[in-house]
Amino acid sequence: MLQHDMISDKCINPHLRYQILSDNQIKFIINSTFEVLERTGSLVKHPEAVELLKKAGCIVEGELVKVPQWLIENALKNTPxxxxxxxxxxxxxxxxxxxxxxxxxxxxxxxxxxxxxxxxxxxxxxxxxxxxxxxxxxxxxxxxxxxxxxxxxxxxxxxxxxxxxxxxxxxxxxxxxxxxxxxxxxxxxxxxxxxxxxxxxxxxxxxxxxxxxxxxxxxxxxxxxxxxxxxxxxxxxxxxxxxxxxxxxxxxxxxxxxxxxxxxxxxxxxxxxxxxxxxxxxxxxxxxxxxxxxxxxxxxxxxxxxxxxxxxxxxxxxxxxxxxxxxxxxxxxxxxxxxxxxxxxxxxxxxxxxxxxxxxxxxxxxxxxxxxxxxxxxxxxxxxxxxxSGIEVNNETIGLDVINKLGPGGQYLTHEHTFKYFREQLWFPSLLDRLRYNDWVNQGKKTMLDRIREKTRTILKDYRPEPLPQKDIEAIDNILEKACKRGVKY
Known part of the structure; x- marks a missing residue:
C-alpha cells in the first residue's frame, strides 16, 4: 500500500513510500529468522569469526554456529x-x-x-x-x-x-x-x-x-x-x-x-x-x-x-x-x-x-x-x-490572490507568479524529446539512443573532474606498484 507522512501544516510529502509488509508480517519474519538461527544454524568458515561467536555465547559445533536471539538483539543495538x-x-x-x-x-x-x-x-x-x-x-x-x-x-x-x-x-x-x-x-x-x-x-x-x-x-x-x-x-x-x-x-x-x-x-x-x-x-x-x-x-x-x-x-x-x-x-x-x-x-x-x-x-x-x-x-x-518529491501546499503555492485576480478565462503565462515558481515546480529533461514533429525532423530525427550517445560523448570529451594533488597521485601510484609486484607472484 502507498503511505505518506504529513509534515506540519505545509503538507510537504517527501516521505511517500511503498510499503510491502505490515508490522505483524515483519515481526513474523523476524521471529522465524530467530528460530532458524537457533535451531538450524549457519556454517561460519572463518576461525576468528567462529571464536568471536563462541565467546559471545553461541553454540558451536565445528563450523556450525547457532546464534541465540539475545545476541542478535544486542548486535542490533550496537549497529548505527x-x-x-x-x-x-x-x-x-x-x-x-x-x-x-x-x-x-x-x-x-x-x-x-x-x-x-x-x-x-x-x-x-x-x-x-x-x-x-x-x-x-x-x-x-x-x-x-x-x-x-x-x-x-x-x-x-x-x-x-x-x-x-x-x-x-x-x-x-x-x-x-x-x-x-x-x-x-x-x-x-x-x-x-x-x-x-x-x-x-x-x-x-x-x-x-x-x-x-x-x-x-x-x-x-x-x-x-x-x-x-x-x-x-x-x-x-x-x-x-x-x-x-x-x-x-x-x-x-x-x-x-x-x-x-x-x-x-x-x-x-x-x-x-x-x-x-x-x-x-x-x-x-x-x-x-x-x-x-x-x-x-x-x-x-x-x-x-x-x-x-x-x-x-x-x-x-x-x-x-x-x-x-x-x-x-x-x-x-x-x-x-x-x-x-x-x-x-x-x-x-x-x-x-x-x-x-x-x-x-x-x-x-x-x-x-x-x-x-x-x-x-x-x-x-x-x-x-x-x-x-511531493507537493508543497501553502498560501504561496496555492496562490489564491493570483487565481482571484486572473479569474475565469485568465492566462497565467506572463504572470509574475509563474515566473517566480516555474523553475522549481516544473521538471526539465535533458534527454527526453518534446519538440514538435517538424522541429524534430529538422534537427536530425534523433532517437533517444542518439541523444544518449551524444550526451555521453560530450561529457567524455569536455568534462574534467577535480584533479588529485600530484603528491597523492605519486603515493597511490607507489601503492599500486607494490600491489602489482605482489600480484605477479600468484
Missing part, C-alpha cells in the same frame, strides 16, 4: 542507524538513514559495450576512468563504483587498479570491493592518503567497503568474513550483501527467502559488531529469479524490486540502513527493455527508500556495463525523484 559518506574532499554528502536514497554504479562485470563501436568486449582499466568521470559529471549519480571486473591486469590486483582509477576520476563517495585482505589493505591505504590519514578517513569516510556475500543458503565463506572483519577493525563502514535465487539457493517463496536472507544478514551484522561495536553496516537481501525456462538469473524481473522493498520494510523496522539495487537490466543493449526494467527498479527504490542503491549501468544481468546505460538512468532518476 545512520552511515554518513563524504566526498573525496571531506564534505559530508550521503546520509544513509530513513528513506534517503542515493544511486551509483555496479561492479565486477567482465564485459563492456564500447561507446564507439557498440561491440561487447572485455572490460579494461580505461573503462573505469570513463565510468567514474561520467558518473562524477552526472547530477543524479551520487556515488561511484568501478562498473568493471578488469581483464587487462592480474586478477589478484584488479580491485586495486580500479580504486587507483576511481580516486583520480571522481570526488564523489566510492563503494570499493577487494579480492582479499591484502588488496583491501592497499585500497584503504590509498584512500587514507587521499583523506590525509586513516583517522580522517574514519571520521569522514568517502569509502564504503563491499566485503562480499554469504554463500546462500546460510554459509559464511572465509574470504568474505576476512574482509568484513578487516573493514570493521579499520573503523570503516561495510556492506555484506545476501544474494539469493528463488527456488535455487532459497525457497521459491519470497517470504521464505526473506527469512534465509535475514538470517544471513543477522550473522554478518553480529560478527561485525563483535569485532568492533558501532561498525557502520549496510544490510541487504537481494533476491533474483531463476528463470525456469533458461536457468539464467533474471535481474529485470519484478521479484527483485519487490523483495528489495520488503527487505527495506524489515530493516526500516530494525532501524538499519540498506544496500539496494536498481538500474540493471537483462537486455544486452541499451534499448526499450533496458529502459523499462531500469525505470521500474529506480521507481521502486525511491518509493521504498533503499539507501545506497547500486548497479546503475549494468546490462546482461550484470555481465556487461555500458556508459549509455548510466546516462539514461541519470535521466530516469531525475524524473522519478520529481515524482516522489
Amino acid at each position: 542507524s545512520q552511515v554518513i559518506l563524504s566526498s573525496r574532499n571531506g564534505e559530508r554528502k550521503l546520509f544513509l538513514e530513513g528513506s534517503n536514497t542515493y544511486f551509483g554504479n555496479g561492479l565486477a562485470n567482465p564485459f563492456f559495450v564500447d561507446i564507439e563501436t557498440g561491440e561487447r568486449r572485455p572490460v579494461v582499466k580505461s573503462d573505469v576512468f570513463n565510468t567514474a568521470r561520467l558518473s562524477d559529471a552526472l547530477p543524479n549519480i551520487d556515488f561511484v563504483m568501478s562498473l568493471a571486473g578488469l581483464t587487462d591486469c592480474h586478477p589478484s590486483v584488479a580491485d586495486v587498479h580500479e580504486m587507483h582509477a576511481m580516486l583520480q576520476s571522481t570526488t564523489k563517495p566510492i563503494a570499493g570491493w577487494a579480492t582479499g585482505v591484502e588488496s583491501l589493505s592497499d585500497i584503504i591505504d590509498m584512500c587514507s592518503v587521499v583523506a590525509g590519514g586513516l583517522d580522517k578517513l574514519q571520521s569522514n569516510p568517502f569509502l564504503i567497503v563491499y566485503a562480499g556475500n554469504p554463500v546462500s543458503p546460510l554459509i559464511h565463506p572465509e574470504d568474505a568474513l576476512a574482509k568484513l572483519l578487516f573493514t570493521a577493525e579499520n573503523g570503516l563502514p561495510v556492506i555484506y550483501a545476501s544474494g539469493l535465487q528463488l527456488g535455487a539457493v532459497s525457497p521459491v517463496t519470497l517470504a521464505g527467502t526473506l527469512v534465509v536472507g535475514l538470517a544471513e544478514q543477522f550473522v554478518g551484522l553480529t560478527i561485525a559488531q563483535l569485532k568492533r561495536p558501532n561498525t557502520g553496516y549496510l544490510a541487504s537481501i537481494g533476491t533474483l529469479t531463476l528463470d525456469m525456462k533458461t536457468m539464467n538469473t533474471a535481474f529485470g524481473g519484478p521479484e527483485l524490486p519487490l523483495s528489495l522493498a520488503a527487505a527495506k520494510d524489515i530493516f526500516r523496522y530494525l532501524n538499519i540502513p540498506t544496500w539496494s539495487i536498481a538500474g540493471a537490466t537483462d537486455s544486452k543493449t541499451v534499448d526499450q527493455q533496458s529502459a523499462i526494467e531500469s525505470t521500474v527498479q529506480i521507481f521502486m527504490a525511491l518509493l521504498s527508500g533503499g539507501n545506497l542503491v547500486h548497479d546503475i549501468g549494468f546490462l546482461e544481468g550484470a555481465m556487461s556495463g555500458a556508459l549509455e546505460q548510466i546516462v539514461m538512468s541519470d535521466e530516469i532518476i531525475s524524473y522519478v525523484r520529481k515524482m516522489v
Whole structure:
C-alpha cells in the first residue's frame, strides 16, 4: 500500500513510500529468522569469526554456529542507524538513514559495450576512468563504483587498479570491493592518503567497503568474513550483501527467502559488531529469479524490486540502513527493455527508500556495463525523484490572490507568479524529446539512443573532474606498484 507522512501544516510529502509488509508480517519474519538461527544454524568458515561467536555465547559445533536471539538483539543495538559518506574532499554528502536514497554504479562485470563501436568486449582499466568521470559529471549519480571486473591486469590486483582509477576520476563517495585482505589493505591505504590519514578517513569516510556475500543458503565463506572483519577493525563502514535465487539457493517463496536472507544478514551484522561495536553496516537481501525456462538469473524481473522493498520494510523496522539495487537490466543493449526494467527498479527504490542503491549501468544481468546505460538512468532518476518529491501546499503555492485576480478565462503565462515558481515546480529533461514533429525532423530525427550517445560523448570529451594533488597521485601510484609486484607472484 502507498503511505505518506504529513509534515506540519505545509503538507510537504517527501516521505511517500511503498510499503510491502505490515508490522505483524515483519515481526513474523523476524521471529522465524530467530528460530532458524537457533535451531538450524549457519556454517561460519572463518576461525576468528567462529571464536568471536563462541565467546559471545553461541553454540558451536565445528563450523556450525547457532546464534541465540539475545545476541542478535544486542548486535542490533550496537549497529548505527545512520552511515554518513563524504566526498573525496571531506564534505559530508550521503546520509544513509530513513528513506534517503542515493544511486551509483555496479561492479565486477567482465564485459563492456564500447561507446564507439557498440561491440561487447572485455572490460579494461580505461573503462573505469570513463565510468567514474561520467558518473562524477552526472547530477543524479551520487556515488561511484568501478562498473568493471578488469581483464587487462592480474586478477589478484584488479580491485586495486580500479580504486587507483576511481580516486583520480571522481570526488564523489566510492563503494570499493577487494579480492582479499591484502588488496583491501592497499585500497584503504590509498584512500587514507587521499583523506590525509586513516583517522580522517574514519571520521569522514568517502569509502564504503563491499566485503562480499554469504554463500546462500546460510554459509559464511572465509574470504568474505576476512574482509568484513578487516573493514570493521579499520573503523570503516561495510556492506555484506545476501544474494539469493528463488527456488535455487532459497525457497521459491519470497517470504521464505526473506527469512534465509535475514538470517544471513543477522550473522554478518553480529560478527561485525563483535569485532568492533558501532561498525557502520549496510544490510541487504537481494533476491533474483531463476528463470525456469533458461536457468539464467533474471535481474529485470519484478521479484527483485519487490523483495528489495520488503527487505527495506524489515530493516526500516530494525532501524538499519540498506544496500539496494536498481538500474540493471537483462537486455544486452541499451534499448526499450533496458529502459523499462531500469525505470521500474529506480521507481521502486525511491518509493521504498533503499539507501545506497547500486548497479546503475549494468546490462546482461550484470555481465556487461555500458556508459549509455548510466546516462539514461541519470535521466530516469531525475524524473522519478520529481515524482516522489511531493507537493508543497501553502498560501504561496496555492496562490489564491493570483487565481482571484486572473479569474475565469485568465492566462497565467506572463504572470509574475509563474515566473517566480516555474523553475522549481516544473521538471526539465535533458534527454527526453518534446519538440514538435517538424522541429524534430529538422534537427536530425534523433532517437533517444542518439541523444544518449551524444550526451555521453560530450561529457567524455569536455568534462574534467577535480584533479588529485600530484603528491597523492605519486603515493597511490607507489601503492599500486607494490600491489602489482605482489600480484605477479600468484
